Amino acid sequence: MKPAHAHEHTLVDDINELTHQDPALCYQCGKCSAGCPIREFMDVAPNKVVRYVQLGLFDKALQSATIWLCAGCQTCSTRCPKSFELAAFMDALRELAQERGIEPSDQAVYKFHQAFLKQLRHHGRLYEMGLIRDFKLSTFKLMQDVDVAPAMLLKGKIGLFPHNIKNREAVRRIFKNVETIEKEEHS
């Protein structure tokens, strides 16, 4: 274990920028992990992810499946005695892991988000059929939900064709502009 030096720019500074809160706030009571609905499916307890960041063990934090499995329900943030926004912290770690090119430990969630954003970028709105198709193709979980999807289709709840918004260009430009701004900030 090699503690990070105070003056060099670390993941902690990036987290501070994105979330406006210092991970040092956390006093490791574990209430977040205690209340987390997804806790039993995680490889690393949420409080431990914060601990890794506090210790400067950034890779361990960024490589955990926990950051991807976090459902963003904010039970932790709501009950945290230090009012630490752990859900926002997890969002930040996901973003920073991607920025650093770290292979997401939970591919399913990652692929889902990718598929989701792709739909969004193309159509301006979520095209659910397209999302399921892309997600299945990328994860090879072809059979899952097969029984439910046709039922959805029959009920008319999932459209076969996408609903495009009129000004799809506007949404595409948002994606582009965000990428440009983020690139500028990192350089």
Add this chain to the structure above:
Amino acid sequence: MKIGYFPGCSLGGTAKEFDISLRAVMKALGVELVEIDDWSCCGASSAHASSHLLAVSLPARNLLLAGQQGLTEIVAPCAACYSRLVIAQHEVANDAGLKAKVERAIESPLPAGEIRILNVVQLFERIGPEKLQAAKRVDLAGLSIAAYYGCLLVRPHEITGFDDVEQPVIMDAILAATGARLVDWNFKTECCGGAHSISHKPIVTKLSKKILDDARQSGANVVAVACPMCHSNLDMRQVELRKEGGHQDLPVLYLTELLGLALGLGRKELGLDLHFVRLPEQAQTAPQENRA
């Protein structure tokens, strides 16, 4: 009364009946919904997992459109959309640097005036229980409802300022107008894992089961929801739970559907036949079964 409407993607698809029932109930109550022209997805639940700026900019575009349309109050029935919209609004209001970046991303300054964003429960709070009471046609005495708020309606409390964050009661109070009994239960705000509905079905099935079991044990014969993701999880996952065996169906209805029934609207008008688990025809007005 006239109010802006941000349906969000789900209400055009998997949560079609939420849209159908909301429109029907609003019509019955004389409230005009003005849909935001050419609205786009708010980014939930994926944008915030990859870019904070994107997660704020996508809702911001919709706030911009609403502002251009002169709307000062909008309802976002989907809890996830509601959450993204209020968070985006809060963040740009409190972080000038972020605001500047967002305005660059959407290529326009944000509207200066305040736009009030309501979730569906707040919408009914706004309309007022008296109005609901006055329009009531059918007494739903046969129903024992477990009102399920889910995670995103009440949180983060500093931003939503809506109801009690641990023991919310406002949806219960609104549904009480139907004449149904509201049960006190444990998992009003427990997360169903909605974000993982597609990526990790077993997780969601397990969480949904826990929630449904507690609702039933607390004496409920129907669960009321105000979120499309909660609905698709709790309703659709019962298909798997049936296969696992030992499962007893528990209908899951949108808040708007229950209110619609009380207003005397037809099951079809409310999209009730679109659910996987059907509400039995007689359930709503049948005398309540004995509960121990």
Add this chain to the structure above:
Amino acid sequence: MKIGVYICYCGENIGRTVDCAAVAKACAELPGVVDSVDYKYMCSDPGQNIIKNAIREKGLQGVVVASCSPHMHEKTFRRACSDSGLNPFLCEIANLREHCSWVHEDVPAATRKAIDLVRMAVEKVKRNGELEPIRVPVTKRALVVGGGIAGIQAALDVANAGFEVVLVEKEPSIGGHMSQLSETFPTLDCSQCILTPRMVEVYQHPRIKLLSYSEVEKVEGFIGNFKVTIRRKARSVIEERCTGCGLCVQKCPTKKAPSEFEQGLAKRPAIYVPFPQAVPNKPVIDRNVCTHFRTGKCGICKKVCGRDAIDFEQQDQFVTEDIGAIIVATGYQLYSISKKPDDSAIKGYGEYGYGKYPDVIDGLQFERIASASGPSSGEIRRPSDQKEPKKVVFIQCVGSRDEAKGFTYCSKICCMYTAKHAMLYKHKVHDGEAYVFYMDIRAGGKMYEEFVRRAIEEDGVKYIRGRVSRIYPSGGKYIVKGEDTLAGEPIEIDADMVVLATAMIAQPNAQKLAQVLGVPYDGYGFYQEVHPKLRPVEVSTAGIFLAGACQSPKDIPEAVAMASAAASKALVLFGSDQLEREPTVAKVNEATCIGCFYCQKVCAYNAIEVKEIRDRKGNLVKTVASVNPGLCQGCGTCNATCPSKSIELLGYTDEQIFAEITALG
């Protein structure tokens, strides 16, 4: 003028941020300064000698010491001056430590500021006058507010030293929270066994006047000379007549009021004695519950009383007492997890049910359940169904160390009493399981750590490091959701009963009483001592001392020690017949006073008197204001109010302050 300036490095405390040598050099150039010296520790003996010698050798007429806050060492340096024959009020302090070196980082800027501060002090001291201390008599009689263990101890100490004590208790009986406890850590002494004799001693003490069911209404005057008004709340029972036979209590038909003493776990009648060992053992009628007061009917108590001691007509009465010193020992209350109003800065615990689950109780309720005199006679029974709980979860730090709910501080005693609770439980329910959720174990104290280890090693209490996120009922049990942060494992326990170690917080009326007494308090409502280390029982208002948990959370040994300390401070005061007071009081210029008496209107101390000026033949020339220096507290409001500038606050005259401002540079 010959002024000496003495710059202290305070080791590195000032020297690190302020260039003290440069300050000394710059100050040597100031007009009137004949000596300017920097030294490592000015408050040390050699440091003080530099000043003393300079006063003698250079004939200084004023001294400025640039050092720490005047609240720290002003007295020290004034004494040094007076030792060498310079009037102590010709010494001024420039605060270079608390107001400069400790709060700034930039050395040149801090040094510039230091020079400014010294220059201001130099200009002021040039205009200081010689002042002589004022002497006032001391009333050798103490008031103790609060009759818990701290108040009892303080009252007994002062009374046993030979002085009179007035002990005021707001409840019908003294004893406080300690009387509710079952056993005490770390010895497991029975609480009432050790407390009751003290309560009786108070009652029988010839020099203690006990006013129970009473509250302090008003405090006037100042150290050695307080006048205190006390409200004696209407008891509806004439204490002098009542023998405490208890017949009225037995016969009262209304028996449904929740007992305060039993923490709501049992009921009491409308006329009641809080607990059997109460002192005084005289009942009181709860007028909100009593049938007679609600409907005008009943009156059984009055009929059965053989001594005619029941008085339905009784009104609150007010008594005034002359007091020399006040000891405040008003204690604490327990935080409740119930829902709080939306605008409150303090939140309840919705995730633990806001107090709606009957078997989720607090520490004092557990004390009553475990107490031999409690509602279940010391057998462990849970409130909902009176069954013996086989699995009990104890949760520490509920409300404490939880800034989201409103309290950042550690309540200090919960680690110990939770260990005690778990231990008592295991001693009484041998086949039971006890779990403790904790964040840290703070067991600093004689035999404390050993006590906690005993609970774990000998009694098999299972300690789990982590906060609990949720408690909810399920099938007659309570599901407690936690995480063992040491193992990194989620934990769910199906408990029969949950005991919350809720925070010790300030009394609900702490702020109001503080304003009556003139005692400062912190953001939580705890009373503020003058100095956390060196003056822990004094407050900034002279003559008032603190004891026990009104100052911050404390256990019994600490509260008792603090009470004895407060008592000894009162006794120090009572050791002299007269008291020296700071002579910084107002003074009237009779020649220019026009007798408008605006000063009298704004004076909070009635210190302005009317003085008639007569000529030699006795004819009235004019009436002017005159200050009673014994009453004047030196606030200076009169000075700022006077339209003809005829009243001055010595030590803070217009001339002195203008000089300071002019010297700003």
Add this chain to the structure above:
Amino acid sequence: MSESNWEPKIVAIVCNWCTYTGADLAGTSRMKYQPNVRIIKLPCTGRIDPVFILKAFERGADGVLVSGCHPGDCHYNAGNFHARRRWMLFRDLLDFVGIEPERLQFSWVSASEGRKWVDVINGVTDAVRARGPFTGYQAINKEFVAHE
């Protein structure tokens, strides 16, 4: 001093019991704030004569802070109450004289509020820095000369 490195001069007139002690606490807690402030200690804000404030401006202060005990907490029971009443009248007067109200601030800082003291000082310093140097003192000076 050239325009670019001008630093505002702030005078804080504070009471001995609450704010002075609160400022001491900021020191003992090693909190940091901007070094522009010079404190003048009075027993109570009730002692403050509005002329002190004018004098400070006349002597080149760019901003003045008056701070005492919270309402109800005055060591002398009511001194801060009198100060507040005087203050209300005085504020209008200042406006009349042409001193921008931002240059003069009033706050309550108790003996336990070290953090608040830091925030107040930084706030006043920043506000006054944004206003720039106070140049109206010559005018006040003239008033003083005429008065005396």
